[in-house]
Amino acid sequence: MDIVKNSMFSKIYEVDCFQKEFKKMTKEKLAIKPPYPRYQKWLIASLTILEEYGKDAINLENFEQLESVKPSIYSIRYPKSKLNPRVLYVYLENGDILLLTAFKEERKSDYTRNIKMVKKRLKALDA
Numbered sequence: 001m002d003i004v005k006n007s008m009f010s011k012i013y014e015v016d017c018f019q020k021e022f023k024k025m026t027k028e029k030l031a032i033k034p035p036y037p038r039y040q041k042w043l044i045a046s047l048t049i050l051e052e053y054g055k056d057a058i059n060l061e062n063f064e065q066l067e068s069v070k071p072s073i074y075s076i077r078y079p080k081s082k083l084n085p086r087v088l089y090v091y092l093e094n095g096d097i098l099l100l101t102a103f104k105e106e107r108k109s110d111y112t113r114n115i116k117m118v119k120k121r122l123k124a125l126d127a
Contacts, residue, residue: 001015001016001017001121001124001125002015002016003015003016003098003125004016006047006099008044008047009047009048009051010051011051011095011096011097012047012050012051012096012097012099013092013096013097013098013099014098014099014100015098015099015100015101015121015125018099018100018101018102021101021102021103022039022040022043022087022102025039025083025085025102025103025104026038026039026040026083026085028040039078039081039083039085042078042081042085043076043087046062046063046076046078046087047097049063050063050076050089050097051097054091054095055091058074062076062077062078062079063075063076063077064077066088066111066115069115071090071122072090072091073088073089073090073100073115073118074088074089074090074091075087075088075089076089083104084104084105084106085102085103085104085105086102086103086104086105086110086111086114087099087101087102088100088101088102088103088114088115088118090118090122100118100121100122101114101117101118101121
């Protein structure tokens, strides 16, 4: 597993399987340029906010820090959508953001399963 830079942003990176997971979750064909499909547009808007506000984004409605999870893992939510997508991310030591997975939340166990996967990914990236 590798980390790649998101070409649209200066501080945002992602694991190399993030785009594939996002595409699978949304069932949308990702566009290289506008017009973007609905959920890609949501992701771009959310990442724009995240890059601008950094950790202060958790004060906004659709961003949250997952409590009692170490290392600190954060979530971007789109709860008023039918899909109910989630993106889990962490902050790197230099303040950059690393997107680790995308999934749709259908039940609380979806978070538990994906947090476990994120921790495995972080451990693999440290090795």
